[in-house]
Amino acid sequence: MSKVLIVSDSHGSTEVLEGIEKLHGNDVDLMIHCGDSELSESDAAIVNFRSVKGNCDFYGTFPDDETHDVNGVKIFVTHGHLYSVKSTLVNLYYKAKELQADIVCFGHSHLLGAEMVDDVLFINPGSIRLPRSRAEKSYAILELENEKAILQIYDYGNGELTELRQEFSLHKKS
Template sequence: MSKVLIVSDSHGSTEMLEGIERQHGEDVDLMIHCGDSELSEKDPAIVNFRSVKGNCDFYGNYPDEEIHVLNGRKILVTHGHLYSVKSTLVNLYYKAKEMQADIVCFGHSHILGAEMVDDVIFINPGSVRLPRGRDEKTYTILELENDQASLRIFDYGNGELSDLRQEFSLHKKG
């Protein structure tokens, strides 16, 4: 099993990123930041995260998007502002198809959400600093095992929101 921690839109909070890493860093295979950290890539709070550039990231030299492969699954990471994610997932869906991604992680809207469109899982971990749509300051851990994906949602400082856990079946590889 592979585990991926996914966080976004921490907007300058080194304390939150350090706290999340302290709590989960030893238990996950990859830590992803979906942009708007507002930190330099050399900041100790973000050096262990694989981060992309958000619309508020003026200090770091981050890529606009990255691809990670875990358990044979391709994960596309982007902030979302270049794909108009506040109004539609269609642009990001086409990018996912172009990149042959199984999973897309993005932020920008600060709204927690996860859904499967055709055979692609879209995950927005919400914002640990400035959540919209709910009070919890959320981030997620994605667990990948065989053809199953489990998404666990956490509220910063308050633990797992187990009633929000989601399970997805991934298409068979090969």
């Protein structure tokens, strides 16, 4: 089993990133930041995260997109502003299909959400600094085992929101 920590839209808050890493850093295989950290890649708070560039990231040279292979599961990471995610997931869906990604992690809207579209799992961990439509400063931990993805949502400072735990079926490409 592999675990992936997913955060987004921390907007300059080094304290929250450091706190999340302290809580979970030793228990996860990969820490992803979906952009808008507003930090440079050399900042101690983000150095252990694999981060992409958001529309508010004016420091550093983060890539626009990244892909990660975690035990045969392909994860595509982007901030989302380049794909108009505030109005549609269609552009992101086509990019995921082009890359043969199983999972897409993105931010930008500050809206927590997860859904399967055909065979692609879309995850937006919300914002750990400026949440929208919910009060929780949310982030996610994704457990990957065989063809199962278990998504756990956390509220920074208050622990897991167990009522939001979801399980998805992944169909790995052979």
